[in-house]
Amino acid sequence: MAVCVAVIAKENYPLYIRSAPTENELKFHYMVHTSLDVVDEKISAMGKALVDQRELYLGLLYPTEDYKVYGYVTNSKVKFVMVVDSSNTALRDNEIRSMFRKLHNSYTDVMCNPFYNPGDRIQSRAFDNMVTSMMIQVC
Amino acid sequence: MSRPAHRRPEYHKINKDLFVLTYGALVAQLCKDYEKDEDVNKYLDKMGYGIGTRLVEDFLARSCVGRCHSYSEITDIIAQVAFKMYLGITPSVICNNSSRNEFSLILDKNPLVEFVEELPAGRSSLCYCNLLCGIIRGALEMVHLAADVTFLQDRLKGDSVTEIGITFLKKLDEKKYRRKK
Numbered sequence: 001m002a003v004c005v006a007v008i009a010k011e012n013y014p015l016y017i018r019s020a021p022t023e024n025e026l027k028f029h030y031m032v033h034t035s036l037d038v039v040d041e042k043i044s045a046m047g048k049a050l051v052d053q054r055e056l057y058l059g060l061l062y063p064t065e066d067y068k069v070y071g072y073v074t075n076s077k078v079k080f081v082m083v084v085d086s087s088n089t090a091l092r093d094n095e096i097r098s099m100f101r102k103l104h105n106s107y108t109d110v111m112c113n114p115f116y117n118p119g120d121r122i123q124s125r126a127f128d129n130m131v132t133s134m135m136i137q138v139c
Numbered sequence: 140m141s142r143p144a145h146r147r148p149e150y151h152k153i154n155k156d157l158f159v160l161t162y163g164a165l166v167a168q169l170c171k172d173y174e175k176d177e178d179v180n181k182y183l184d185k186m187g188y189g190i191g192t193r194l195v196e197d198f199l200a201r202s203c204v205g206r207c208h209s210y211s212e213i214t215d216i217i218a219q220v221a222f223k224m225y226l227g228i229t230p231s232v233i234c235n236n237s238s239r240n241e242f243s244l245i246l247d248k249n250p251l252v253e254f255v256e257e258l259p260a261g262r263s264s265l266c267y268c269n270l271l272c273g274i275i276r277g278a279l280e281m282v283h284l285a286a287d288v289t290f291l292q293d294r295l296k297g298d299s300v301t302e303i304g305i306t307f308l309k310k311l312d313e314k315k316y317r318r319k320k
Contacts, residue, residue, distance in 0.1 A: 112156075112159075112160060113256065114160070114164055114255065115163075115167055115170070115255065115259045124256055125257070
């Protein structure tokens with residue numbers, strides 16, 4: 001369902017990026033890169049309000065003709081970006097939110113690994129398995 | 140005048156995640172300080188020894204176990220009372236040797252390695268929980284029992300279970316007792 005999942009660090013470099021293996025990956029990398037501008041825009045727009053009113057889930061960042069891009073940012077400014085297929089209209093907002101929540105939980109587990117230094121690329125098998133499960137979910 | 144058997148009825152609880160993360164930070168820092176796995180294992184064991192010699196007093200005060208008459212009783216107490224009290228798990232005990240002085244504790248789940256998936260590259264012979272071996276060794280030595288405690292199997296290294304082997308050596312003579320460092 002998700003064709004590309006990316007975890008972007010606070011300094012805007014990718015910690016983890018993976019796309020469904022069929023098409024050319026560069027296109028997805030470019031989409032994620034351009035979505036970072038939209039994320040920054042949304043964060044600064046909400047920045048005026050009180051911090052507790054700011055939600056982690058950013059929602060639909062921008063749609064293209066084939067894909068929709070969703071964003072989520074944590075309080076430590078780590079961003080999760082997910083690209084889903086537009087043709088899959090059955091995907092509701094709640095499902096996207098729950099997918100981001102699972103991503104966030106797996107990310108916290110990766111952070112708790114004492115041998116993981118924050119800022120390194122994510123190389124955890126459990127995280128890979130979780131992303132695989134999100135990508136190959138059959139509609 | 141009767142005194143209740145347990146002097147301190149309540150345990151001060153801390154957050155398990157804090158404890159696990161603290162232990163992980165300790166091992167990660169040791170890995171940064173020492174290049175060789177053997178050194179890290181040795182220092183973890185030494186630290187555990189220091190903890191064990193002190194922890195055994197607390198354990199004996201809280202648990203009020205009676206005098207043990209055999210090595211297998213001792214190992215059972217370690218597994219069922221001590222591990223339960225301090226880590227919340229109950230490993231199972233296996234006797235390896237027919238002359239009854241080699242035992243194994245099989246841990247099916249180990250709370251200390253909850254967030255560690257696998258050992259980092261280049262650290263394949265690191266015994267992550269070697270502190271536990273040192274603790275058991277130090278505790279036994281304070282009750283005048285010399286023992287060799289090592290990891291026989293480790294899930295982090297790819298084995299199916301985590302197994303701690305305890306080999307009881309000759310009983311230390313109380314008069315000639317010397318603290319081993």
